[in-house]
Amino acid sequence: xxxxxxxxxxxxxxxxxxxxxxxxxxxxxxxxxxxxxxxxxxxxxxxxxxxxxxxxxxxxxxxxxxxxxxxxxxxxxxxxxxxxxxxxxxxxxxxxxxxxxxxxxxxxxxxxxxxxxxxxxxxxxxxxxxxxxxxxxxxxxxxxxxxxxxxxxxxxxxxxxxxxxxxxxxxxxxxxxxxxxxxxxxxxxxxxxxxxxxxxxxxxxxxxxxxxxxxxxxxxxxxxxxxxxxxxxxxxxxxxxxxxxxxxxxxxxxxxxxxxxxxxxxxxxxxxxxxxxxxxxxxxxxxxxxxxxxxxxxxxxxxxxxxxxxxxxxxxxxxxxxxxxxxxxxxxxxxxxxxxxxxxxxxxxxxxxxxxxxxxxxxxxxxxxxxxxxxxxxxxxxxxxxxxxxxxxxxxxxxxxxxxxxxxxxxxxxxxxxxxxxxxxxxxxxxxxxxxxxxxxxxxxxxxxxxxxxxxxxxxxxxx
Amino acid sequence: xxxxxxxxxxxxxxxxxxxxxxxxxxxxxxxxxxxxxxxxxxxxxxxxxxxxxxxxxxxxxxxxxxxxxxxxxxxxxxxxxxxxxxxxxxxxxxxxxxxxxxxxxxxxxxxxxxxxxxxxxxxxxxxxxxxxxxxxxxxxxxxxxxxxxxxxxxxxxxxxxxxxxxxxxxxxxxxxxxxxxxxxxxxxxxxxxxxxxxxxxxxxxxxxxxxxxxxxxxxxxxxxxxxxxxxxxxxxxxxxxxxxxxxxxxxxxxxxxxxxxxxxxxxxxxxxxxxxxxxxxxxxxxxxxxxxxxxxxxxxxxxxxxxxxxxxxxxxxxxxxxxxxxxxxxxxxxxxxxxxxxxxxxxxxxxxxxxxxxxxxxxxxxxxxxxxxxxxxxxxxxxxxxxxxxxxxxxxxxxxxxxxxxxxxxxxxxxxxxxxxxxxxxxxxxxxxxxxxxxxxxxxxxxxxxxxxxxxxxxxxxxx
Numbered sequence: 035x036x037x038x039x040x041x042x043x044x045x046x047x048x049x050x051x052x053x054x055x056x057x058x059x060x061x062x063x064x065x066x067x068x069x070x071x072x073x074x075x076x077x078x079x080x081x082x083x084x085x086x087x088x089x090x091x092x093x094x095x096x097x098x099x100x101x102x103x104x105x106x107x108x109x110x111x112x113x114x115x116x117x118x119x120x121x122x123x124x125x126x127x128x129x130x131x132x133x134x135x136x137x138x139x140x141x142x143x144x145x146x147x148x149x150x151x152x153x154x155x156x157x158x159x160x161x162x163x164x165x166x167x168x169x170x171x172x173x174x175x176x177x178x179x180x181x182x183x184x185x186x187x188x189x190x191x192x193x194x195x196x197x198x199x200x201x202x203x204x205x206x207x208x209x210x211x212x213x214x215x216x217x218x219x220x221x222x223x224x225x226x227x228x229x230x231x232x233x234x235x236x237x238x239x240x241x242x243x244x245x246x247x248x249x250x251x252x253x254x255x256x257x258x259x260x261x262x263x264x265x266x267x268x269x270x271x272x273x274x275x276x277x278x279x280x281x282x283x284x285x286x287x288x289x290x291x292x293x294x295x296x297x298x299x300x301x302x303x304x305x306x307x308x309x310x311x312x313x314x315x316x317x318x319x320x321x322x323x324x325x326x327x328x329x330x331x332x333x334x335x336x337x338x339x340x341x342x343x344x345x346x347x348x349x350x351x352x353x354x355x356x357x358x359x360x361x362x363x364x365x366x367x368x369x370x371x372x373x374x375x376x377x378x379x380x381x382x383x384x385x386x387x388x389x390x391x392x393x394x395x396x397x398x399x400x401x402x403x404x405x406x407x408x409x410x411x412x413x414x415x416x417x418x419x420x421x422x423x424x425x426x427x428x429x430x431x432x433x434x435x436x437x438x439x440x441x442x443x444x445x446x447x448x449x450x451x452x453x454x455x456x457x458x459x460x461x462x463x464x465x466x467x468x469x470x471x472x473x474x475x476x477x478x479x480x481x482x483x484x485x486x487x488x489x490x491x492x493x494x495x496x497x498x
Numbered sequence: 499x500x501x502x503x504x505x506x507x508x509x510x511x512x513x514x515x516x517x518x519x520x521x522x523x524x525x526x527x528x529x530x531x532x533x534x535x536x537x538x539x540x541x542x543x544x545x546x547x548x549x550x551x552x553x554x555x556x557x558x559x560x561x562x563x564x565x566x567x568x569x570x571x572x573x574x575x576x577x578x579x580x581x582x583x584x585x586x587x588x589x590x591x592x593x594x595x596x597x598x599x600x601x602x603x604x605x606x607x608x609x610x611x612x613x614x615x616x617x618x619x620x621x622x623x624x625x626x627x628x629x630x631x632x633x634x635x636x637x638x639x640x641x642x643x644x645x646x647x648x649x650x651x652x653x654x655x656x657x658x659x660x661x662x663x664x665x666x667x668x669x670x671x672x673x674x675x676x677x678x679x680x681x682x683x684x685x686x687x688x689x690x691x692x693x694x695x696x697x698x699x700x701x702x703x704x705x706x707x708x709x710x711x712x713x714x715x716x717x718x719x720x721x722x723x724x725x726x727x728x729x730x731x732x733x734x735x736x737x738x739x740x741x742x743x744x745x746x747x748x749x750x751x752x753x754x755x756x757x758x759x760x761x762x763x764x765x766x767x768x769x770x771x772x773x774x775x776x777x778x779x780x781x782x783x784x785x786x787x788x789x790x791x792x793x794x795x796x797x798x799x800x801x802x803x804x805x806x807x808x809x810x811x812x813x814x815x816x817x818x819x820x821x822x823x824x825x826x827x828x829x830x831x832x833x834x835x836x837x838x839x840x841x842x843x844x845x846x847x848x849x850x851x852x853x854x855x856x857x858x859x860x861x862x863x864x865x866x867x868x869x870x871x872x873x874x875x876x877x878x879x880x881x882x883x884x885x886x887x888x889x890x891x892x893x894x895x896x897x898x899x900x901x902x903x904x905x906x907x908x909x910x911x912x913x914x915x916x917x918x919x920x921x922x923x924x925x926x927x928x929x930x931x932x933x934x935x936x937x938x939x940x941x942x943x944x945x946x947x948x949x950x951x952x953x954x955x956x957x958x959x960x961x962x
Contacts, residue, residue: 081722084602092602138548138556139775142914226690226915227774251917258545258918310691311603450606451690453715454722 058478059404059471062329066467071328073459075103076321076380080311080454087308088348089120089279096304096320097282100345103324104286107331109343113282116358118348120279121147123308124272127156128217128246130259131266142227142249144309145273146201146218146234147351149245156270157181157215157244163260167199167207178212181267183260185219185253191440194221194447205234205245215269216245219253224445227251231307232448233351244271281347283355288330290339290477297366298477299342299373299431300326300469301422303349310452314443318457319376320345322469329470330477337477339371346422349377353421360425367429372476372483374434375420376469379447381439382461383410383468387418390432391484398434398483401475408464410436432483434476436468522942523868523935526793530931535792537923539567540785540844544775544918551772552812553584553743560768560784561746564809567788568750571795573807577746580822582812584743585611587772588736591620592681592710594723595730606713608693608773609737610665610682611815612700613709620734621645621679621708627724631663634671642676645731647724649683649717655904658685658911669698669709679733680709683717688909691715695771696912697815708735745811747819752794754803754941761806761830762941763837763895764790764933765886767813774916778907782921783840784809786933793934794941801941803835810886813841817885824889831893836940836947838898839884840933843911845903846925847874847932851882854896855948862898862947865939872928874900896947898940900932 066072083099086092097113104111128141145151162180164170170182184200187193198221205216220230229247236242246269248256259265284304290296302319306312327343330336346355360367372390386405388398395413405411418435439461446452476483530536547563550556561577568575592605609615627647628634634646648664651657662685669680684694693711700706710733712720723729748768754760766783770776791807794800810819824831836854850869852862859877869875882899903925910916940947 077722081719081726082602085604138546140549224690226688226692226910226913227917228690228692251915251919254919255545255917258541262545446690449690451692451715453691453719455715455718 058333058474061333062470062474063404063408063467065329065332066325066470067463070459070463072321072325072466073457073462075324076313076317076457077454079317079320080313084311085308086304086306086312088118088281088305088351089276090308093281093305093347097284100284100304100320100324104284104327104343107327109286109288109327109331111284111286114285114358114362116281116283116347116355117278118281118354119352120276121351122274122276124151124274126246126271128267128269131158131268139255141252141267141269142229143217143246143252143269144229144231145271146205146231146245146247147307148234148236149205149271149273150242150275151271151273152244152269156268158266158268159214161256161260161265161267163257167203170204170207170211173211175212177208180213181215181217182208182213183217183256185257188221188223190223191444194444197221201232201247202235205243206236206240209241209243213243215243217248217267218245220247220250222250222444222449223442225250228449228451230448231309244269246271283347283359284345286327286343288327288336288341291336292338294340295369296339296482297342297370298339298473299344299370300473301344301346301373301375301420302377303347303355303422304345305348305350307350307448309448309450311454313452313454313457314379315447315452316349316377318380318462322376322466325466326470326473330474337474339477341473341477349422353425356422357425367426367431370426370429370431372432372434373423373426374436374473375423376436377420377422378438378440379443380457380462381441381443381465383408383465384437384439385410385412385414386472387414387416387435387437388433389418390486394432394483397481401472401479404471405468408468410464410468430485430488432485434472436465436472438465522797522938525797526934526938527868527872527931529793529796530789530934531927534923534927536785536789536930537921537926539788540777540781540921541918543781543784544777548775549772550768550770550776552582552745552769552815553740554772557745557769557811561748564748564768564784564788568748568791568807571791573750573752573791573795575748575750578749578822578826580745580747580811580819581742582745582818583816584740585815586738586740588615588738590710590735592712592731592733595622595732603719605716605731605733606691606693607681607710607716607733608695609735610669610695610698610709610711611771612698613669613735613737614706614739615735615737616708616733620732622730622732623678625720625724625729625731627721631667631671634668634675637675639676641672644677645679645681646672646677647681647720649721652685652687654687655908658908661685665696665711666699669707670700670704673705673707677707679707681712681731682709684711684714686714686908686913687906689714692913692915694912695773708733710735747811747823748809750791750807752791752800752805755800756802758804759833760803760946761834762803762937763806763808763834764937765808765810765837765839765884766841767811767819767886768809769812769814771814771912773912773914775918777916777918777921778843779911779916780813780841782844782926786840786930789930790934790937794938801938803941805937805941813886817889820886821889831890831895834890834893834895836896836898837887837890838900838937839887840900841884841886842902842904843907844921844926845905845907845929847872847929848901848903849874849876849878850936851878851880851899851901852897853882854950858896858947861945865936865943868935869932872932874928874932894949894952896949898936900929900936902929
């Protein structure tokens with residue numbers, strides 16, 4: 035990805051002289067790297083809490099973990115109630131059938147979040163392959179009674195956006211045409227027969243059909259088999275949709291010394307998918323947020339503004355925490371002077387991205403020199419924001435992001451392989467240093483970032 | 499691996515002038531590469547037959563597949579009965595328990611071949627980590643009532659030999675000390691939470707305990723958790739050991755034009771593990787053998803000696819096919835002038851290895867120049883042979899091997915990821931070309947290779 039970054043060319047003009055206190059920069063950056071505190075927090079989170087799917091025991095344990103960590107740092111902590119969907123995985127089996135009854139191939143598959151289960155004996159039908167939503171539409175009623183197989187050619191991280199709708203919208207679209215099930219090729223950049231889950235959306239009142247992700251290898255095989263003839267598949271999913279349950283966002287304030295009413299929000303999401311411990315999605319973000327709190331709380335003097343650390347619940351399968359926060363704090367959002375989310379793994383920092391009003395770039399750039407030593411001192415033309423910040427779009431909160439290396443993020447994203455061992459501690463500590471310094475800069479700067487244009491033009495988004 | 503190869507330094511001495519017919523070399527090598535016939539055969543085998551564990555429906559289908567292929571080539575084909583062990587995988591579940599009843603982590607695990615199942619509710623005990631069989635012995639009776647966790651640091655393909663005994667011998671050794679279960683870190687050079695199975699040996703009359711492989715990631719986690727305190731694990735295996743069943747080796751002869759009683763044996767194994775289609779273990783070997791048959795049968799003239807293509811049954815969990823062949827053909831083995839097995843994946847060829855008597859090297863080297871274009875024209879000091887050839891050791895059959903690149907072989911070996919997509923067709927076609935030419939050379943050469951020293955000095959082995 036990095037080769038395609040465009041460095042923002044800024045005329046050497048009236049950039050204000052850096053106003054940061056160099057000791058704070060040195061302190062934050064060196065402590066983040068030397069302590070590797072984010073990595074230690076991440077290790078503790080994933081090993082002691084485990085997977086954290088919304089509504090699960092693990093998610094509740096994560097809330098308690100976060101409250102405890104922030105409290106120990108002396109922050110003002112509270113939990114904000116969020117009603118979350120509860121979706122529970124069950125048995126998962128799939129097979130390609132040759133002659134009736136003769137199973138030739140097991141399919142490595144996993145239910146997509148939001149999918150209903152199949153009948154106990156599973157679902158059996160002929161398979162139809164499509165490669166896009168428009169391709170599906172062209173098949174029209176010919177998919178009736180069939181299992182629609184969504185195939186694609188994801189190869190690099192950026193393809194996640196290109197093919198993501200096959201998973202999020204494909205099954206519902208297939209159901210509308212009368213399909214009885216959906217299999218989606220995993221959105222992955224590497225595979226060891228490991229299916230990658232994720233949310234599929236069924237709008238209220240829609241017909242729900244069982245939907246699962248198949249591994250890249252199984253998608254390749256289905257494609258080959260379909261090239262040779264008819265393919266019948268049977269798959270069984272034991273997943274269930276249960277009633278909504280009470281959960282929480284965890285909100286912790288480090289109150290500002292001069293403008294406590296002005297808020298710089300630093301966010302990540304506490305929940306994860308259930309196949310693994312979510313070390314990178316989004317344990318890494320959680321650790322970056324808590325470690326930033328620790329580093330800022332350890333400075334001799336608090337920043338000018340309030341820094342609010344928000345660990346959102348239910349980013350993965352509902353965004354309920356983010357929506358609830360935006361609603362509950364609607365009147366405060368005008369005083370949110372900046373927001374930054376970490377939800378792109380544990381990769382090293384590559385630069386900074388910004389979504390704000392005219393003149394914001396040069397204002398922010400004045401604070402970037404300390405990030406040069408981390409390889410992240412450049413403003414990049416990448417999207418800023420994050421899924422949990424999207425419900426705030428209406429309030430035109432300036433969005434800032436530390437752009438991270440996501441080259442290998444989609445190797446493991448939403449799969450059973452999203453485990454601690456894939457995190458490279460050195461690069462992660464550099465991102466932690468960048469997070470801490472940038473948060474400090476936004477909270478300490480005398481000037482605030484101009485707010486972005488109204489939401490029609492603002493399209494924050496990120497890999498969920 | 500390749501950096502450690504030692505090129506055999508041979509004095510430029512009385513090497514006999516090449517006696518091969520250049521047209522045959524050109525024909526075989528160019529046809530193998532242009533047709534990519536081995537890749538096509540491999541695709542057909544894995545897609546139409548699937549997994550082929552001994553005693554399974556898939557293994558029977560593989561026998562029929564092989565008979566049909568050889569018959570179509572006009573070879574003299576027959577099946578030789580082999581009584582194989584039947585081991586069937588079932589439910590597999592594992593978890594790390596924190597407070598009693600609270601599951602924190604699911605374990606990605608898979609039963610080792612030969613393991614008994616657990617009771618229905620699974621097996622629960624404290625975990626003890628050991629890193630070698632001698633480490634285990636030092637723990638002595640302290641492992642009584644515990645689950646022994648065999649950890650190691652496999653990083654490259656060559657480590658398979660170093661740590662392989664933890665899987666093959668560890669569980670029985672732990673059982674002797676009173677352990678109630680065994681978890682073995684997967685023998686793998688890459689992982690996406692993918693456990694790698696394989697045979698564990700229980701000698702007759704030994705106490706059997708349930709034994710499973712855990713993924714590399716889970717091994718890393720267990721190691722971290724054990725560093726922090728006591729770890730309790732529960733795991734359940736539904737595998738079963740059933741009565742032996744009748745299966746077959748498939749043997750096909752291309753009768754020699756001058757010395758039909760002299761046999762050059764080319765082998766691979768038809769069976770595979772059950773987690774995947776065994777594209778590389780040993781579908782690749784099977785395809786190389788059948789494609790060599792096709793290429794040699796397509797020459798205008800048959801080679802001087804008989805080439806015997808043997809597809810062994812039950813290499814993975816018993817070696818019964820190999821033992822049965824050696825026994826049934828005991829009187830013929832003195833006329834087996836060379837044997838070559840393919841059981842190291844689908845990697846490109848790196849050279850040739852040899853286990854034979856004095857003077858064999860220079861004899862063989864005279865036939866290697868056509869392999870230079872394939873990057874395989876050098877005699878390497880690597881082991882020659884293969885597991886299926888080991889029961890012939892007493893007959894001192896000269897062993898020849900095409901040494902292949904196995905850099906990524908143990909990424910997928912014995913795991914669910916041993917699928918067709920990992921095979922690189924170009925490199926595989928080069929190995930097919932080398933196989934065909936080398937087989938031809940051994941069958942056509944007027945001189946035969948001198949036989950190796952008696953078995954005490956001969957230690958053929960290979961990655962199983």
